Amino acid sequence: MLSKKTKYGIKALTFLARQEGNIPVQIATISNSENISLKFLESILLTLRKNGFLGSKKGKGGGYYLLKKPKDIQMTSVMRVLEGPIAMVPCVSLNFYEKCADCPDENTCAVHKLMIQVRDSSLEIFRNTTLADLCDC
Amino acid sequence: MLSKKTKYGIKALTFLARQEGNIPVQIATISNSENISLKFLESILLTLRKNGFLGSKKGKGGGYYLLKKPKDIQMTSVMRVLEGPIAMVPCVSLNFYEKCADCPDENTCAVHKLMIQVRDSSLEIFRNTTLADLCDC
DNA sequence: TTATTAATCTACTAAATCTATAGGGTTTAG
DNA sequence: CTAAACCCTATAGATTTAGTAGATTAATAA
Numbered sequence: 001m002l003s004k005k006t007k008y009g010i011k012a013l014t015f016l017a018r019q020e021g022n023i024p025v026q027i028a029t030i031s032n033s034e035n036i037s038l039k040f041l042e043s044i045l046l047t048l049r050k051n052g053f054l055g056s057k058k059g060k061g062g063g064y065y066l067l068k069k070p071k072d073i074q075m076t077s078v079m080r081v082l083e084g085p086i087a088m089v090p091c092v093s094l095n096f097y098e099k100c101a102d103c104p105d106e107n108t109c110a111v112h113k114l115m116i117q118v119r120d121s122s123l124e125i126f127r128n129t130t131l132a133d134l135c136d137c
Numbered sequence: 138m139l140s141k142k143t144k145y146g147i148k149a150l151t152f153l154a155r156q157e158g159n160i161p162v163q164i165a166t167i168s169n170s171e172n173i174s175l176k177f178l179e180s181i182l183l184t185l186r187k188n189g190f191l192g193s194k195k196g197k198g199g200g201y202y203l204l205k206k207p208k209d210i211q212m213t214s215v216m217r218v219l220e221g222p223i224a225m226v227p228c229v230s231l232n233f234y235e236k237c238a239d240c241p242d243e244n245t246c247a248v249h250k251l252m253i254q255v256r257d258s259s260l261e262i263f264r265n266t267t268l269a270d271l272c273d274c
Numbered sequence: 275t276t277a278t279t280a281a282t283c284t285a286c287t288a289a290a291t292c293t294a295t296a297g298g299g300t301t302t303a304g
Numbered sequence: 305c306t307a308a309a310c311c312c313t314a315t316a317g318a319t320t321t322a323g324t325a326g327a328t329t330a331a332t333a334a
Contacts, residue, residue, distance in 0.1 A: 001222075001225060001226075002225040002226050002248070002252065003291095003292070003293085004292075004293065004294095005292080005293080007226065007248050010247055010248050010251070011246075011247060011248060013247075014247040024309095026308090026309070026310090027309080027310075028309085034239070035239040035240075036239070037293080037294060037295085039294065039295055039296080040293065040294050040295080042310080042311085043294090043312090045310090046310085046311070046312080049310095056309095056310060056311090057301095057302085057309085057310080058300075058301040058302060058308095058309065058310050058311080059300090059301050059302025059303060059307095059308065059309060059310075060301095060302055060303040060304075060307070060308045060309065061302080061303065061304095061308080061309085062301085062302070062303090062308075062309050062310060063309075063310080064310085075251060085138075088138060088139040089138070089139050089144065101172075102171070102172040102173070103172075109148075110147055110148060110150075110151040110268075110271035110272055111139070111144050111147050111148060113271055114147070114212065114262075114266060114271055115139065117262045117266070118259055118262055121258040121259065121261075121262060122255055122258065122259070124258075125251075125254045125255055125258060129251060129254070131247075134247035134250055134251055135247055140320090140321070140322090141321075141322065141323095142321080142322080161280095163279095163280070163281090164280080164281075165280090174322080174323060174324090176323065176324060176325085177322065177323055177324090179281080179282085180283095180323090182281090183281085183282070183283080186281095193280095193281060193282090194280090194281080194330095194331080195279085195280060195281045195282080195329075195330045195331050195332095196278085196279060196280060196281080196329095196330055196331025196332050196333095197278070197279045197280070197331065197332045197333070198279085198280090198331085198332070199279075199280050199281060199330085199331070199332090200280075200281080201281085
């Protein structure tokens, strides 16, 4: 299951991508338009800012804005920051690899074999999809 | 993340698929070979039996065995029984569809658009992979 | 028939994670 | 100064996951 965090994060990013120019948009504006709990969204935007997707402006007239063009934001990086590893099991993860404690041999492991395929196909989709593709802009 | 339930379930199925003939295999045997908590595995095998993948025999010489040939067991059905929906969000699920409460229009929803692609590619892999493919038998 | 073996079933619990909220702190524009 | 708006930490409630306990039922062998 996709977490609400990721779901809301993607929605917020596309909302920002659809704005004219790079004028800061307030959390409350996004929260209202996309029906997302304000404080929860706040924490999500914070992590997006800390990971280089968003810039922010404090004080009156402040808000959040995209730091890059939508077509330069790959969904791989968005997913990794919000959702974590793209792989369904750590033993097939490229960026977060971990050996399974219970599994003696990855080469004969059925789960490993299957999940590598799933990882590769998901990865291809996330790589070839940018924020621009999702918001048609 | 793939649940341990699904991971263990797939391992158990491949273990059974690798056996000669359809001789019942005891839970303890699988539990030991695959390093899975016996009682947890017990509950997993029970759901696999209730969903038509396994047969069981009680008493001495009893155990679990596959009801179909490995090549006739698609991973789609295994995943749906153990892990649940293949889609990452209910609004793109074929078998477990649910409308998102917060989302006014699926057609303009970025998450929807992205997750349909992911669903389709995962589905294709699970459809084209059988238990036989995973255990090379 | 009796003992043994092994699956069946129900209920429960501990831990982890997710979702959301609370509440103060800090910065900026006017 | 003051109101607007982001910054940050902590925490609570709900849900899910992973595993445990223990009694029951069925099959087999002696």
